Amino acid sequence: MDIETIVKKLNLKVRCAAANLKKTVSGGYTGDLLSDVMAKSHEGDIWITRQVHQNIVAVASLKDHAGIILVNSCEPAPDTLERAIQENIPIMVSEMNAFELTGKIFHLLTTKD
Amino acid sequence: MPTQETDHISYQRSFYVEGGNFNYAGTVSTSIKSILKQMDLPNDVVRKSALVSYESEINIVSYARKGVIKLSIYSDIIQIEAIDEGPGIPNIELAMQEGYSTATQQIREMGFGAGMGLYNIKSFSDKFDISSEVGKGTYLKMIINKFSSR
């Protein structure tokens, strides 16, 4: 499944790198501790977090995440957005909390339709 | 200073908070919660009071040299004051903004420092005052109404 499908199904707002939504999402990682994300997430994961500072772009880029979804209506900080544009990493925003959004994405990724 | 709508103080206690000592961070607020629990107050009033106390306590531990959290119970309200000796806040308006933080890595690893502290304190208090002097310290006053909850 690509990011675009997830964006459409879950009504996410795309904040940057809108041209880069065809990437395949192979899994997910939910968490706000950057060291955990560095240690345990995988290439192709969609990362669900509420952190908004620019380090998230560095982490997503290093780990080759498919994209980042910010929960609880958190908006990326201006320098985060700037850096994500440079690195061409899609950042999306959801009004859902991490549990609910994770539940829905897990469902999409594990259900064959 | 008690607020104008209060007259009778039924309980008062001050708790010392040591700056920089993360081992004890939160112990004061756990005590405050258990004191309030025994007073037959609505659960959400107890929770809100403990919550604003806890965020203030974390702030003192995180940023100040030392401080005091003072719990005062009046007939209609619970008043919690957090008074610290520390660097103070140069721009209160900025510090109150959700998401603004000057937290260190250590604070972030504890699960704080995402710029939600003062914002939470303000939104869970029925009345909130803050004043600060750079190089001296910060004073917070939080009031929770005992009987009308959000």
Add this chain to the structure above:
Amino acid sequence: MKLREVKEILNAEVIVGEDKLDMEVKTAFGADLMSDVLAFAKAGSILLTGLTNDQVIRTADILDIAAIVLVRGKKANTETISLAKDLKIPIMTTKYILFETAGRLYAKGMVGCVEKVDNANARN
């Protein structure tokens, strides 16, 4: 759902509160930032987190959180465990990452304890 079912769904190991597995829990909140938990989580929810220090226990106590689930096989240290015992807060640990933990619970009907965060409160 009973806490016992949460334990089974997550193949979790109970660290504190073996006697409380018949407790009913309906909602969940997943986060590593305690200020977010304080802002949004509701009394009676279970808290799913990758943070394992005392602050998790104190936050849970303050909000009357029903139980704590530590994710990705994390264990709390002895002091933290004894604090949870003192404050009578059940803790379990699961090998699943938070993504999988939330996904599995959601699939079994557990819901989030807040539906959406209003844009009026949006950050920055």
